[in-house]
Amino acid sequence: MSFASQPPNLLLTCQPSFSPERSITAPIKCNAVPIVERAIARHEVREIEQRHTQDGVRERDSAASSPSEGEDDLVIIYNRVPKTASTSFTNIAYDLCGKNHYHVLHINTTKNNPVMSIQDQMRFVKNVTEWREMKPAFYHGHVSFLDFTKFGVKRKPIYINVIRDPIERLVSYYYFLRFGDDYRPGLRRRKQGDKKTFDECVSAGGSDCAPEKLWLQIPFFCGHYSECWNVGSQWALEQAKYNLVNEYLLVGVTEELEDFVMMLEAALPRFFKGATELYKTGKKSHLRKTSEKKPPTKESIAKLQQSAIWKMENDFYEFALEQFQFVRAHAVREKDGELYLLAQNFFYEKIYPKN
Template structure:
């Protein structure tokens, strides 16, 4: 039994007081450390906000590397490319990049091997033009095979094969409202697309639809072989591996909106400009008749249409998957971030 006023009682009491004082000091220290941590985080967030950086992705985009970027749009004829390029030309000065048209002799869609090498070296070493947006009617060119350090960001637009085919048929006869003074190759031929198909003429033969596949397939001779299954698979592979984005003509507004979100260095403000300017339908075929259902069914029975449509549907599904996460993102996608950790050596 310990007496209330005994020495042992006082020792126990003193030890208890010391323990209480120790934990109070420790708690105060932790609170101060937490307060300092919060203040530090707040300061960092403030600095990030002042520099317009929201997360690690923005930190990457803010680097000088983005000013070295090259975008290539190897535009497929009659897919609305003139309208899209019109927007790029009107906004490139404001967004501080150069836009250049690649014009190949005699409207050829392929480059000879010496010109391929020359073109690759030209645009990767032409630093005074960077950042740059190149466009033209030429087939995909794989920069990796030429041993250069820089590879471009490819983009493109595809169109429903029959719609593109019919539009081109009438374009060759009547021209368009973009350059109405030009006399086209089939000017004066008033035969409708329906009558052409019914008569089995060569200029409306389904083999002439073989265009979007070789444009994405590239310069390999097999890409030019009409109905070549390898060419279709190569076009799909290139779309997934080398193209930043491939949209569709029918959803050009979403294509531009997606580009603006993915690559604001080039496309900041282009979506609003596209919607409120006259660029959305810059080039329209002067006269075009919708083909009869029986004509459409005849075209759809062809192997070429089936293959071209397979590529179009593949591109459409791919574009929708990307667009969904950017234009209509889930909460999880919207709040997605990334960070670097476990960096060695320290």
């Protein structure tokens, strides 16, 4: 039978026929298969694939809208360094907690002491890990880094933080103590009434602008060790760097706070979904500004930069900035002046065993 003599609704399919008696291929046998049947079969396959795709989308959307049990157990600790835009960032967490269903707790230590007693460390670790009614939770406060592994904790909290150029941070703090800010303008500050400028303080060798006052970001990251608070300690600097890369999910910089917020939203949507838009448009995002702040002169900056303490604090800041920019380069791109997050660029394949 020739191909031309086949009925129009049949398709000729051919396959070799193997003889069990001989290891050679027998003549090819051809069978007629109705085209209609093949079309029906293809249609059924497409329907099955569509159902699988739709099921996958539904499962994905369900997972996105319904946090997993692990996400509901998450705890974030933001051991905020003073005068690094920490209030502006924390306001975002407060604005989102109701919508994203988590708790925000302020760690208010006596006299803002960043070092806890050993008994308070135990209480704090116990609270953070066992206070189930408060999970998921976002803790924030002016407290130095606390290593949870020393307390036998199986699941550690996620640490985040923001740091700032050390001289800019000191200048902001200097004027904050004297004039306050626009967050609570009526609150009397510790140095209120002192009209001396930062430049005048540096020129006179005052204690509030001394290089020793720069020593703050390093000990905050170094932690609850005595050496961390020894001004100018090289060990403290190295420990702070170690903790930054090993214990913190992300450390941003004040000068690039929007990027920090965007990356947190991408990495931790359980907490920060909607944070970027809120930062851009929310009234509270840029609420706190130090009043009466005057930029220091080049002479004042140069005098501070001669100190070994500034060199160490600046070393730490540059280290943190480089790490942040490295993480950002692998997460964010800029186009037409707008930042956008990179899509997922990994996938799974060669999954075994096959079902």
